[in-house]
Each structure stands twice: as C-alpha cells, then as structure tokens.
Amino acid sequence: MSLTRRNFIQMVPASAAALALTSGSTAKAAEPIHHVTVLGGGFAGCTIAKYIRMWSDGEIAVTLIEPRANHVSCVMSNLILNKRLKTADLTFEYNDLQLKYGVNVVRDKALKIRGPQKQIRLKNAGWISYDSLVVATGIQFDKIPGLNYKNAPHAWIAGGSTNKLRNLINKMPDTGTFVMTVPKTPYRCPPGPYERACVVADILGRRSGYLDGSGSTPPRVIVLDANPGIQAEKSTFTSAFNDLYGGIIEYIPDAQVESVESDDPNSLVVHTTQGSFGGDVINVIPTHGAQSILRRSGLTGESRWADVDPVTYATTNTLFQDVYVIGDAQGTSQPKSGHMANAQAKICADSIIRTVHGQSSYTEERLQNITTNSACFSPITYDKASWLTAVYSYNPDTGSMALVPGSLGEAHNWSTRNFNDMFDWSNNLFADTFK
Template sequence: MTTNLSRRTLLKALGLGAAATLVPALTRAEALPHVVVVGGGFAGTTASKYLKMWGGTSVEVTLVEPNTTYVSPILSNLVLNHQRTTSDLSFDYTHHSTVYGINMIHDSVNAIDKTNQVLTLHSGTTLAYDRLILAGGMDFVDIPGLDFDKVPHAWKAGSQTNLLKDQIDAMQDGDHFVMTVPASPYRCPPGPYERACVVADYLKNTKGFVNCEVTVLDANSAITVEAETFGAKFTEYGVNYRPNIVISSVDSDTRSITFSENGGATQTLDAEVLNVIPNQKAAKIVFDAGLNSGNWAPVNPLSYESTQATNIHIIGDSQATAQPKSGHMGNSQAKICADAVLRSLNGMDLNAAPKTNTACYSPVSATHASWLTAVYEYNASTQAMQLVPGAGYPAAGAPSTENYSQMFNWSGNLFADTFA
C-alpha cells in the first residue's frame, strides 16, 4: 500500500479529464524537463517506469544502467538448492524502451557535475538533467584478504550466486559451510538467515549429509528479524549460530576467516565453503558525488531529494532513512520519488503524508517459507518515516507450504510491477 499521486489524480490536478491519455507538456519554452535515473534495479527501474506512466509526454526520462539484464536477488537463495536458476530471475528492459518510451543507455557514470547538472558517462557521453535519481544499490565495506572470485558474497545476484551454488554442490559429507551476516543496516534483513536455512536444509535433506556443519557468524548481537522463526530452524538444522562477530581478515586461498567474538581474542575458522557477506554502505556513485553522511545518503523522505544537493534524489539501498533496504521497499520508494519529481516539475506541493511498505517471503527449506511485512508513514514532527503501529515486523507468518506457494505470487507481482 504505497500512498502516492496516482496517474488519474495527477491528470485531474493538471486540469485534464480522467480519460486523457497523457499529461500535457509543461508551460516552459525550452525542451521538456529531463529526468535521468541511474541504476536498473527494483528502485531505479520502477522510478523510470512510473515517471513515464504518470508523466507521459510532459517529461523525458533516461535510464542509465550498464547491464542489459538484471538478476533479481529476491528468490536468489533458491538457486543454491536448485529450486530456481539465475535465468529464471533475469529481466531485461525491453518494456521500458518500447512500451513506456524511456531512453535506455547501457553505460556507467564517471562523474556528476552538481553545479551544471550534467552527468559524464564512461563512454564520454554527457547527459544534462533537470532532476537526477540515483538508485545505485549498495556497496561493500572492504575486508582485508577477501577475494570474491574465490569467496563469494552472492549478495548481488548473478555470477556470484552461481559460484556459491557450484561450491555448495561440490561439498562432501563432513565439510564445513561458514557464512557471515553483516552489521545492520544491510540489504534484505532476513536474507542471510534465510540463506543459512536453505543451505542447511539442502545439505541435510536433499544431499543426505549427516556430518556437515553450518556456522553463521553474525556481526549483530542477535538475529535481527524473525528471530523466533530463524532461531527455531537453526535448532532444527543444527546450525552453529554465533553473534557479536567482528571480522579481521579473510584468507581467500585457504577459505579461512579470522575474527573476534564478543570482544574476545582473535580466532580463525576454516571452511570448505566460505560465504562472506561484508558490512555495507551506499553505492560508490553516492560517495563520489559527496552525497553521503557516514555510510549512507541522507534524504528528505517526502521526495527522496538529497539533503546534500538540490535536484538529486536517492532511493533504494543507498538512502539513510530508517526504512529497510529491500527490493520491495525500493519499488515503494520509487513511486513516492516519481510522484514528488512530477509534482515539483509541475509546481505542485509534495504529498505531505507518504506511506511505503515492504514485504518479504523467506524460504527456510525446499517446501516452506515464512513472511513478514512492515508499513511506514511520514511523521511531520520528526520529519522521518516511522513504523505504522501494529504493522511492523511482528506482522509475520510462520513457515508453511502455503507461504511457500504465496511467495511466488508476491514475487511475480513485484517483478511485473517493476520490469513489465
């Protein structure tokens, strides 16, 4: 339930009947306002789509994304137990260019000139913008010795996911699987715990191993979300869960990790498969443009405009609001942002009471999944997004086969709303 300016409402506010097909051009003599969106994940792709759905020919929209195909991290843990493939989770941008009239540029950004409002791309192309939306996702905090070609994170889906799957497939009975959970905030709060369950179930119940060990090294003081559900599954699968971990280094050649636990002395753990998901921060483009404060990018949640620069909006994983970092939330924020950009370009007031929501189904085996949902609303007193009472993480469902089935309905709807 995202509260934003619907297309019908926008048309009405601009003086058009509900049957009108397009928003009229803005009353300005120069070329149409140009909105450039950088990043083709759930947030950026949704923003570009809804800008054109609601703005029609009154706005030019360009989506800059280096890859021609996006692999969804949502459901990607199911690649590890062979329930899905990365091809099943791959999406292109055909509809964005052919159906919505979005300019697609497969390139990366080298620099942002905030004063003159110009992007320079890797190819040397320059793009002038009236509004810029950055949806670059997240980046990792470096860990000494960590080589992702040998020790995958598999937190950005695609080749990393398949690398981790291949390593798991090569495990023998008695081998050790070790994975880490990054410190909050990080992308997809239940994701690491979900992965531990999926892998433990696969090794035990699909491969039939009785002597494999699964260890989870958590940077947090406890399981951060759905603690009862994941705690119970860890007990069932015999997962060795260890909180309050600080990683010192990784030896990627020997697949060993050195860390301290509860502030104690350093120790080293060896593994046949080591899956390190580092602590996270805003995307590199945010840091390069000086739009961060600490590890994340502060924004005005009424519009997602950066508090560090005018006419630049930041949505998805990089933003610094208290909202979770998830694909569903990125999709929800994108609509608020698209709404705000169109309102601003048309000289209209921003929506004073936006709401966003996030939902997630987490597979915990090859047949069962849990779920959770949260709704956020703008608090004018604090000027921040806050949980709606009674709709926070306690709104969750225990693992069941019905939830496993519903997981694909939820994800299918989200995929369609973003990419179709």
C-alpha cells in the same frame, strides 16, 4: 563525446515510440517538458522510470543509465542455491521499459555527479547535463583484507556470484563445513542472511542424509553475525536454527570479520572477533554502503548512505538541486528491500512530477498519505517459507519515516502455503517494477 539532452532523447528506439502510441500507452511524441535521468536499473530505478513515464502521461522524458545488459533480481535469489530457480527466471530485460513506456535505456556507468553544474560523468559518454537526476545505484561492499571473491563469492548482488556459490555448494563434501557472515546493520534484506543459512542447511542436511536420519554425521553451517543477535524474524530463525537444523547450524553473534584467507580454495578461513573459522566453502557478505559514485560526489557526507527528505527523496545536501536518492542507497531508517525500493520510487516519481508542474509536495493531504511498505519472504526449507512485512508512514514532527504501530507482521512459522504465496508476491513485484 559529450551527450546532450537532445541526443539522449533521440536514443529512444523509434519502434518504442511507435509501439507506445499504437498500444495506447502513455508515451507522447511531443517535445518533453522535462528530462529525468535515472542511474541504476534495479528495483528502485526501473520502478521510477516506468512510473514517471506513465504518470506524466509521457510528457517527461526518462533516460535510464545502467552498466549491465539486464537485471538479475536478488529477490528470490537464494532459491538459485538449491536449484529451485535458475538465473534466467530472475533475469529481467529492459525491453518493456523501452517499448511499452518509452524509457530511453543507455548502457553506461555513471562515475561522478557535479551538483552545482547539474552534470554527471559517464564512463563511455563523458560529461552530460541533467534536469533532474535520480540515483538508484544500490550497494557496494567494504573491502576486507584477504577476501577474494573468486573463491569466496558474496552472492549478495545476484548474478555470476550467486551461480558461483551454488556451484561451490554443489561440489563441497556432504558433511563439510559452510561458513557464512552476516554484515553489520543496516544491510540489504534484513532476514536474507538467516534465510541463506537455512537454505544451505537444508541442501546439505538432505544430501548427507542427516535430516531424514539416513546419515549420522551432520554437515555444519556456521553463521558469523557481526550484530549482537538475529536481526529479523527472531523467533522463526531461532527455532529453525535450534530445532529444524539443530546439530547443523551454529549461530555466533558479535563476530566481526577482521580478515579472510581465500587465495587458496583449499584453505579458506574467516578471521573474526570471535575466533577463526575454516570451511570447505566460505560466503562472506561484507558490510555495505551506498555505491562509491555517491561517496565520491559528496552525496553521503560522513555516512555510508545518502541522507534524503522522505517526502520527496531529494538529497538534503543543498549543493545538489533536483537530485534524488532512492532504494538501498538512501539513508532513511526504512528496511533495505526491493519491495521498499519500489514503494519509495513511486513517492519520488510523484514528487518530481509535482515539481515539474510547479506544485508542492508538502500539501497536508499528501503528507498524511506518505506511506511505504516492505515485504520479505524467506525460504526456510526446499518447499516451505516464512514472511515479514512492515508499513512506514511520514511523521511531520520528526520529518522522518516511522514504523506504523502494529504493522509489523510475521509468519511465525514456515509453511508450504507461504512458499506458494512467495511466488505470487514476487511475480507481482517483478511485474510492477520491470514490465
């Protein structure tokens, strides 16, 4: 079956339109002036779907295509490992987008984009046409010889894999060995892998009694980093690794994964350029890039990520008119974070609405105000966290986003106050994105 633009619009539940109108929301019943199709219901996709509906005053129809029934947030997901949170706490349904904002949510998977024809192929619905297309499909992992996710979960796209890793940590010996890898940059959430090392060291260090001195044998957390050094909050993590978790965490830079033995859960080994490391649990986070739909369709060219103009987030590939890429899949040098995906989505939403109304996105005033920001909070212990923030602005001379001098902020230490602030910050981000 091939879906037409009209079919898609009609799939918005009748109750959504009714509720939107009675609740004073922005959705209008009139025929839309334009139709935006969004691929991917994560941080980038949900934010743009919501904001296009709100800022266009309901004049632009939005269809969100997502293969999963709901979204499990990676943000905060390391707290599933130490059971401070449950998956349900980080699971967001698409009801609010549908009912409050009139977004048409379709459960399907996009397989291919044909730029010149302005068409996408969906797994269930076949080929459909779009007016504008926003690609917000996140990341995909490189294949690693021997890596079997059943026995070595990545837990880097949150959900079942995170639960599996929690269960394996739960069952491993108190003084056992946990081996994890850090992918080559750029990867999703720069401090995230180091934060994970701390969370796991805290779990095992408490359980074994090593941290409070009641046990003398340390568990081991081996961090194999494909990069030459710690990639974010260097002084905080160096101090956490050497002091707080000294004797537990062993950090090894320049360790690129070559292959893995993981078919037998009782014999798990990571082979790297710095040697081979066996563990009771291994957590390999492969190097990643944009999802294969972008690669297959020609949106990434030779790169792993889609090159975009950061004024609009339109792809720079001229075969694809009215196609935008936001969030982790895009290839600007900005950090890959949920906070950043949310910020990019708003710039892209504004630009699409301007284009639909025949207005330029390149006015001097707008160019001066193109800024994005990123924030990552990192749990370091069971109840203490650190944080990292950065602001980027558009540089018209280079046509790229640049870190605003002096904007890089770091907690420089971990504290309970930061831990509590982390929940305020994440709840704001979740509400702004999904609700």
